[in-house]
Amino acid sequence: MFVSCGVGAQELDTRIGKISMEGELPAHDxxxxxxxxxxxxxxxxxxxxxxxxxxxxxxxxxxxxxLGAHSGDLMVLNSYEDKLGVITANATTPYILGFVDLNETGPLVIELPSGPTAGGIGDFWQRAIIDMGQTGPDKGKGGKYLVLPPGAEPPADAGKYYLAKSETMNVLVGFRVLDPDPAKGKALVEQFKMYPYAQRAEPTKTKLLTPGGKAxxxxxxxxxxxxxxxxxxxxxxxxxxxxxxxxxxxxxxxxxxxxxxxxxxxxxxxxxxxxxxxxxxxxxxxFAKRFPDAQYWPDRQWDTVLNIAEPSQRVAYYDQLWERSAWFYEAVTNTKGMVSKTPGLGQTYLGAYTDAKGEWLDGGKNYRLHVGANPPAKQFWSMTVYDIDSRCLIDNPQRKADLSSRQDLKKNADGSVDLYFGPTAPKGFENNWVQTLPGKHWFSYFRLYAPTEAYFDKSWKLDDITNVE
Structure with missing residues (x-):
């Protein structure tokens, strides 16, 4: 004979509150x-x-x-206003960008002209497929690239191209013009071509567009x-x-x-x-990274912002989910050139989200950044201010978000530079100032283009951003 025994009800305290239990099981309610x-x-x-x-x-x-850009069109982002929609855009060099749906085009041909450019082709998980320009296989000499959709076999004449196999049907094609001469940069952009492989005998001209003031x-x-x-x-x-x-x-x-x-x-x-x-x-x-070694100098607040080891996002035993989430919340795109480990090539990015005391950067306060003499950049350096909420260039009345070695900055006698950030310009340093917005926080990137050995061996060190009030 079997006799049923009731199991007593109880409550279990959990992170989500009390859970009613019937013995070992959650109660139905x-x-x-x-x-x-x-x-x-x-x-x-x-x-x-x-x-x-x-x-x-x-x-x-x-x-x-x-903006009216369709698959295969290129958008030229030149001005401050043009770039206001790009997450953590650099404010110094022009961007030339286009999205292509390989569902529509099939294999895609890209003709990159010779000249000082940096860019690449990325899939829609923002994994770099191939770099182009100075850090790509053409090494700045230009050439033809062929982008293949997932599962597509290379054509018989694939040897004529730098081959790029995408794992997504949509891709981003983009590059930056590094020549400081606007006329030379414009001429270079106009030589760029992008068209379906099937139309290679008679390719149509690539359409170049600009935002034209549209938000x-x-x-x-x-x-x-x-x-x-x-x-x-x-x-x-x-x-x-x-x-x-x-x-x-x-x-x-x-x-x-x-x-x-x-x-x-x-x-x-x-x-x-x-x-x-x-x-x-x-x-x-x-903005408060806990990745090992994210802090670039142990006694500074500056972080390495791009902590993805390889553009594939893959390391030995896992894919870098959290490093990926951090970078693609605050930024867009990833190429091998953006994680340069070779002196004189590519770029490096350092981020500051706090001042020297570890406090968030406040748009209502005034700050100074001392940049020591001889920053380790073969090409140039820049310091850019971004809005926390949008992660885009700060949208200020000054209509300026960056300070760089390409600008006419007031220098100290030893070659160092003091940069200023705050609601009002410091007297005598108006050219060295970016206006911030009271009531809003901000963060910044310090970029080195073609970083030199002093960056990699850390013999040159950037000061923290300090509150001057």
Whole structure:
């Protein structure tokens, strides 16, 4: 004879509050709470995972919908206003950028002219496929590149090209002109060609566009719009093997390939809350990095901002999810030249998010940065100020966001330079000043173009940003 024994009810204290238990099992009225937490966690992690993809998808959509650029067109971003929509743009050199949907073009030919350029081709997870220009295989001499869609076999004449195999159907093609002469830079850009391989016998002329004063923003959208943009782009892309578990999480949230996006109330709540908390985590992960060795000098506040070891985002036993999330929250694109380890080539990026005392940089306060003599840059250096909320160039009444060695800065007798940041210009140093905005925080990048040995061996050191009030 079997006699049933009741199992006592109890409550368990957890991070998400009290959970009613029936012995070892959650009570039936607690199951919904646990699933809601699961959905929230899935949404939060999916937000962080999707940052690079949503970033490019947003940028592509803004170029198309706001600026009229279609697949294969090139956008020339020259002025301060042109670049206001680019996440952490450099304010010194022109950008020439275009998005291409290989679903439409098939294999793509790019003819890069000879000259001082730096750039590359990247897939929509912002993995560099190949560098172009000075850090690419053409080494600044120009040449023909052939971009192949996922699964495409190289053509018989592939040997005529520098081959680039993409893992996504959408790609970004972009480069910067490094010649300080605007006329020479313009002439170089006009020689650039991009066309479908199938039209190589009679290629059409590449269309060059400019924003023409129109406002646009490449910053990832917030709330449910973030997920709508993600849903749109995954319809056009193959699923990489490494992403299949994330696709499973998205499916439980109503985001699936080949299906419409119509989240129910519970899914919508999880997605909205996940995007909110996901972005807060992204800010912590970006502006207060905890990666080993992110701090470039142990006694300074400057961080190495790009902590992705290889443009593939892959190291021995894992892919760099958190380093990727940090970089692509605060920036866009990644090429081998951007993580240069060779003196005299590429660029390096140092970020300051706090002052010398570790306090966030406040737009209502005045600061000074002392740049010692002989900064280790073969080409030039620049210091650029960005808005925390958009991660774009600071949009100030001064209409200026950077200070660089290409400008007429007031120097000290020993060759060093003092740079100033604050709401009002310091008397006598107006040319050395960037205006910040009270009520808003800011951060900055210090870039070295063609960094020299003194950067790599750390014999030259940059001072911290100090509050001068």
């Amino acid at each position: 607690s199951v919904a709470k646990l699933y809601a937490e699961l959905d929230f966690q899935q949404a939060t992690q999916s937000y962080l995972w999707a940052l690079p993809l949503v970033s490019y998808a947003q940028w592509q959509a803004e170029f198309r919908d706001k 646009w923003s490449g910053t990832q959208p917030r709330g449910l719009t973030y997920w709508q943009r993600l849903h749109q782009i995954i319809q056009k892309e193959p699923v990489n093997e490494r992403d299949r578990f994330y696709m499973a999480m998205l499916a439980s949230l109503g985001i699936e390939k080949d299906k419409p996006f119509n989240p129910n109330d519970n899914q919508r709540k999880a997605l909205e809350q996940g995007a909110q908390v996901g972005e807060l985590i992204a800010k912590a992960n970006t």
